[in-house]
Amino acid sequence: MSNVVFYTEEGLQKLKHELHRLKTEERKKIAQQIAEAREKGDLSENAEYTAALEAQAHLEAKIGEMEQLVQNARVVSQSQVSTEKVSLFTKVKLKNHNTATIVEYQLVTESESNVSQGKISVTSPIGKCLIGKCIGDIVEVKVPAGVIKLEVLQISL
Numbered sequence: 635m636s637n638v639v640f641y642t643e644e645g646l647q648k649l650k651h652e653l654h655r656l657k658t659e660e661r662k663k664i665a666q667q668i669a670e671a672r673e674k675g676d677l678s679e680n681a682e683y684t685a686a687l688e689a690q691a692h693l694e695a696k697i698g699e700m701e702q703l704v705q706n707a708r709v710v711s712q713s714q715v716s717t718e719k720v721s722l723f724t725k726v727k728l729k730n731h732n733t734a735t736i737v738e739y740q741l742v743t744e745s746e747s748n749v750s751q752g753k754i755s756v757t758s759p760i761g762k763c764l765i766g767k768c769i770g771d772i773v774e775v776k777v778p779a780g781v782i783k784l785e786v787l788q789i790s791l
Contacts, residue, residue, distance in 0.1 A: 639703060640710050642723060645746040649707070653700045656693065664690045703745070717789045720764045722756050727788035728764075731772070736787070741765070760784070 641649065664686060671683035715723050725740045739754045741764065747755035754761050763773040764786070772785045 638706050638708050639745065640722060640743055641707050641746065642742065643709050643711075645742065646704075646707050646709055649700065649704060649745070653697065653704060656697050656700065660693055664693055712791045715791055717791060718768065720767045720786065720789055722765075723791070725788075725790045726764060726786060727790075729785040729787055731783035731785060 667686040668683065668690065671677075671680055671686050674680055674682065677683050710723055712723070715721060717724060720726050720741065722741055722743070725738060727736060727738045729736055739752050739760070741756050741761050742753045744755045744757050747753050747758070756762070756765060759777055760775050763775045764784075767773060767786050769786050769789060772783060775782050775784060
């Protein structure tokens with residue numbers, strides 16, 4: 635049975651682009667490494683050849699995994715997302731009561747998360763606590779640095 639994975643249109647396009655890059659550029663690089671290692675003689679004692687074959691196997695496994703992800707991917711459009719409650723693909727503005735700072739995150743799938751871009755996974759400690767919350771709700775989240783208190787100020791797309 636396949637596991638459906640939800641993506642934004644942007645996230646799915648990034649995945650497809652990376653898959654294409656692996657299939658074209660990376661396959662060529664490894665084929666070149668194998669060819670160069672073959673030219674060095676006895677393959678039974680050729681560490682470079684063995685390493686290149688291992689790299690090829692690793693790459694093909696990664697390509698297979700990514701092809702499976704693309705096959706099981708479902709795009710969620712903004713029209714399918716409600717801003718009544720915090721949910722997958724909503725943006726949420728939060729007040730950190732511990733530091734009195736305002737932060738904004740978009741809740742995304744694990745594969746699309748990137749904290750530096752303000753995208754956190756719904757499976758992260760903060761993401762899990764926010765799912766289903768409404769404007770005005772306050773949550774306490776246990777994070778590696780301790781417990782933080784967050785208030786939901788705004789939910790948008």
